[in-house]
Amino acid sequence: MYCADKRLSNKPVDVTMRLLESLLNKGHQLYIDNYYYCPELWNGMKGKITMLVGTCRKNRLGMPFDLFEAKITKMVEKLFFHLLTLVSIQTTILLNKHCRQHQRTLSYLAAIVKDLIVPLVPYDLDYNPQEDNVNLPLARLKERHFIKLCPETDGTAAQGEKAKSQCKVCAVRAKKAGQTREQRKNQRKQTSTWCPVCKVSLCIDCFEVYHTQANYI
Missing domain, CATH: 1.10.287 (Helix Hairpins)
Structure with missing residues (x-):
């Protein structure tokens, strides 16, 4: 039976330092596995001008617990x-x-x-403020406009009925109020009047507002 020399320590730190005794203080880099790596060995190599690279077990003595408590997402x-x-x-x-x-x-x-x-999302994704044109110096506020019936050009109106379209002011106000497309569809206000100059469908109540107020919302 062979018994190892009890005068020599078989600890990983002592074994590594003993094997590298002739290579220390020369700026070398040592790559080891997680069996030998520990903070004690790293501190010893740091004082010998030797870099130490390798993986480490989290249950090694001297390892800070903060390195292993954080969870990577x-x-x-x-x-x-x-x-x-x-x-x-x-x-x-x-x-x-x-x-x-x-x-x-x-x-x-x-x-x-x-x-x-x-x-x-707290607002309607389909809402486009450029469609409103409320902040622009439009001709609708300067020229003369007269209300007229919508022309029957699409052929969708039944016989004896007037052509109808959605009022622009009512539609913009519904968008600004945060209504969804489905809600606006169910509450869509149809009108048979429009402005032939602006080419916009407007109900009677909104016709004056559209042509006198820059911000008609």
């Missing part, structure tokens, strides 16, 4: 988006196969993202 985010993309691709394939539709994966994914975001 980057991988969780990558996993979420990977699963979302995977599900959208599979759903698009099944939808095109069984429903006889040809929908691109990008369009389907954009629709999913919009459905997830819209309930969290």
